[in-house]
Amino acid sequence: MAGKRVIKSSIIVMLLIVGGKVLALVRDALIAEKFGATYITDIYNFSLGLVYLLTTISYGLTTTFIPLNSEHIEKSSSEKRNKFVNNIITVSTFFTIIITVVLIIFSKQIIYLFGHGFTSNIYIFNQSVEIIRIMLLSLVFVTLQSVVTGVLQSHKKFYEPAAMALVSNLVYIIYLVFLTAKYGIKGFAVATVIGFFVQFAINLPRYRKLGYRYKFVMNLKDSDALSMFKLMIPIVISTSVVQLNLFINRSFANNIYFGAVTVLDYSNKVNTLAYEVFAIGIAMIVYPTLSELAVKKDILKYKKALVNSINIIMIIMIPAAVAIGVLRHPLINVIFRRGAFSLEASNLTSSALLFYCPAMIAYGIRDILNKAFYSIKDAKTPMVNSFVGIIINIIINFVLIKYMKVSGLALATTISAIITTILMMIGLNKKLNGMNIGKLFFSFLKIALSSAAMGVCIYAVNYICMSNTASFMKGSMISILVSFILGGTVYLICLYFAKIEEYEYLIRIVKNKIAV
Numbered sequence: 464m465a466g467k468r469v470i471k472s473s474i475i476v477m478l479l480i481v482g483g484k485v486l487a488l489v490r491d492a493l494i495a496e497k498f499g500a501t502y503i504t505d506i507y508n509f510s511l512g513l514v515y516l517l518t519t520i521s522y523g524l525t526t527t528f529i530p531l532n533s534e535h536i537e538k539s540s541s542e543k544r545n546k547f548v549n550n551i552i553t554v555s556t557f558f559t560i561i562i563t564v565v566l567i568i569f570s571k572q573i574i575y576l577f578g579h580g581f582t583s584n585i586y587i588f589n590q591s592v593e594i595i596r597i598m599l600l601s602l603v604f605v606t607l608q609s610v611v612t613g614v615l616q617s618h619k620k621f622y623e624p625a626a627m628a629l630v631s632n633l634v635y636i637i638y639l640v641f642l643t644a645k646y647g648i649k650g651f652a653v654a655t656v657i658g659f660f661v662q663f664a665i666n667l668p669r670y671r672k673l674g675y676r677y678k679f680v681m682n683l684k685d686s687d688a689l690s691m692f693k694l695m696i697p698i699v700i701s702t703s704v705v706q707l708n709l710f711i712n713r714s715f716a717n718n719i720y721f722g723a724v725t726v727l728d729y730s731n732k733v734n735t736l737a738y739e740v741f742a743i744g745i746a747m748i749v750y751p752t753l754s755e756l757a758v759k760k761d762i763l764k765y766k767k768a769l770v771n772s773i774n775i776i777m778i779i780m781i782p783a784a785v786a787i788g789v790l791r792h793p794l795i796n797v798i799f800r801r802g803a804f805s806l807e808a809s810n811l812t813s814s815a816l817l818f819y820c821p822a823m824i825a826y827g828i829r830d831i832l833n834k835a836f837y838s839i840k841d842a843k844t845p846m847v848n849s850f851v852g853i854i855i856n857i858i859i860n861f862v863l864i865k866y867m868k869v870s871g872l873a874l875a876t877t878i879s880a881i882i883t884t885i886l887m888m889i890g891l892n893k894k895l896n897g898m899n900i901g902k903l904f905f906s907f908l909k910i911a912l913s914s915a916a917m918g919v920c921i922y923a924v925n926y927i928c929m930s931n932t933a934s935f936m937k938g939s940m941i942s943i944l945v946s947f948i949l950g951g952t953v954y955l956i957c958l959y960f961a962k963i964e965e966y967e968y969l970i971r972i973v974k975n976k977i978a979v
Contacts, residue, residue, distance in 0.1 A: 476625040483628030484740055490632050491732060492798050493639040494651075499803030500722035500729075500811075502581070505649050506591045507718065508728045509578050511655065512599045512710050517562070517602055521609035523699035525557060527691045530614035535687075536617060541674055547687055549680040552610050554688060557681070559606040561601050570595045577710065580717035590648075597652040601659040608663035611670050618673055623666045630665050631658035697842035701833075701849045708853045708879075712872050715860050719868050722808060726869050730815035733794060734823055737783040742827035753838035758937055766898050769835055774906045774965040776827040781907075782914040782954050788820040789921045790946055792940030793929070800936070811869060818873035825880035832887040844890055852883040906963055913957035921950040 498504045528551060533943045535544040566573065570592050574581050581591040612624040638646075638654035646653075682688065709731075716723040756765040787794065791813040800809045832846045856879035863871030892898050932938030958966045 476621050479622065479625040479629055479908060481740055483626070483632060484736055486629055486632035486636060487732070488736070488798055490635045490639065491729060492801070493636060495555060495725075495729065495799040495804035495808075496802030497503050497639055497643045498648065499805065500725040500808035501803070502587055502721040505717065505721060505724040506581065506587070506594050507648055507651065508724050509591070509713055510595045510652065512666050512713050512728075513566075513573070513577075513595060514598050514601050514605075516707055516710050517566075517798075518605050520559075520695075520699050521605045523608070523695040524551075524609045525613040525616075526612060526698055527694040528583060529617045531646065531687055532614060532617040543702040545675055545678075546680055547685075548610065548614060548675060549678055550685055550688055551691070552607065553681045555604065555606050555610060555677060559602050563602045566599050567596050570599070577714045578717050579714075580721070583893075591927060594648065594652045597649070598655055600657045604656070604659040604663045608659070608666065611663065611666045614675060615669055617668055618795070620669055620673070623669050626665060627662040631662050634658040634661055650789050697846045698837075700886040701842070701846040708856055708876070710947060711853070712860070712876065715864055715872055716869055719864070722811075723869050726811045726815055727872060729795075729799060730819055730869075730873060731811045733791075733798065734787065734819040735814055735826070736785070738780065738826050741779050741783075742830055753835055757840075758839045762895070766895060769831070769895075770899050770902060771965050772831050773828055773903060774910075774963065776831055777824065777907060777910050778958070778963065778966055780824045780827040781910045782917055783821040784823045785914040785918040786921060786946070786950060787823075788817050790925060791816045791820075791919050793925065793942045796935055798942065814870045814874040818867075818870050818877060820877075822877040822880040825877070825884040829880065829884045829887060832884070832891055836887075841894070844887070848883050848887050848890075851886065852879045855882055906965075909961040909963055910958070913954055913961055916957050917950045917954035920953045921946040924949055936968055 494504060494507075532544070532548065535547055539547075555788075573595065574588065574591055582588050592709035608627070612627075615621070615624055634657055635651075635654055638651060642650055642654075712727060713724050716727045753765060753768060792809075794815065795809050795813045799812065800806070811866060835844070836844050856875050859875035860872055861877055863875050865871075867874065885937060888900070891899055924946045928945060929935070929938045932941060
């Protein structure tokens, strides 16, 4: 019965995540329709990028909070546990308010440093300052949400945290459909703040049901709080550098032409869709297993679990990258090309998407490697690797932006991601005294060849559909649907004959579930 409950919970969580991603695509399509690829969307995406850069602090907060609160659940009274949670809420919110106020005061300087393209026109500059100041208010709700979701996850309650993206995207869609014409981009900035508030609020009923009640407590010298904030530092730095990299890319794009930031962001969103649905979820599932095996010092099983996880990631991400690369034009057409989003913007976004695709594979493998380092209590290596990645990315940006514009920024990100992933693989291989790199390499070749066969099939399908259909929208939709069916079939058949251990294992699991 417990196993069935786990399977049921996993399915519901996955459905909520997928639902959130589907609504995110609807949201982005509406943004493209209402605002196009213009300075208006550039301002919004730039401001949202700044907020996301700072939300990495909340990621570190949740990551370090969960094990400490889990320990309180096991060993402490409900009163002591409540006091600990309330102290974390108060202290983290206090510092978030200080950071928010400082950033609002210096928002003009932030634009001069990172969004210099907005300063060429006084009206655009003033509008960007106003939008940034509104959206920075989101940070308070992000912090509150981080602690509350940490509480829920430490009690193994995952539905509400998994539904956060879904409910916030509903807020955005309602605004874009009914209120955009009246309130414009400024109103959408306010709607974004409301969306972050709703993400926090959806967790409150479950939070209260678990017996938690907020009372003002502020103890900066509390030992649990101090240890938690110390543990946060390397994780926050590591994830902040990743977001900073995206923020710097937007800064480069801001100086190319108006709309470049939007082109870069939209191509990246499509590229990371499969990664965010599958790879991040797999990494979350693998992390406890690796941690348990590391504690038991069962190195053989640890290495096997690690290699199997990387192979599963490659089985999903390599064909996804190939399919998205081949179908980039119909995908961008279906998702974005309507209203103010022009043919030129669609072509520019498709071009950038092509150069982003290989990064998807590197991101998925890198996440597993990060979890592997964390499981053996090494947070320093992922942090250093993140800094190396951003330096490589900036250097390549300067070279490629002259010749390839926005596509050059996408390619620079991909090259940086591949290099840093390889460096992490080499580092972990040394740390574990070998992790069966040979098996990984041969699995990669088999999956890549299977994906290539699928890619040829998809290319032929796409060519036929687009050549024989008068409407680009109809042709794009037919191409995506038929490619998914035929391309997927070709890929699965190729994998079957390639005899990849992890794929055969997944097939056995599916057969067993169907039999039950």
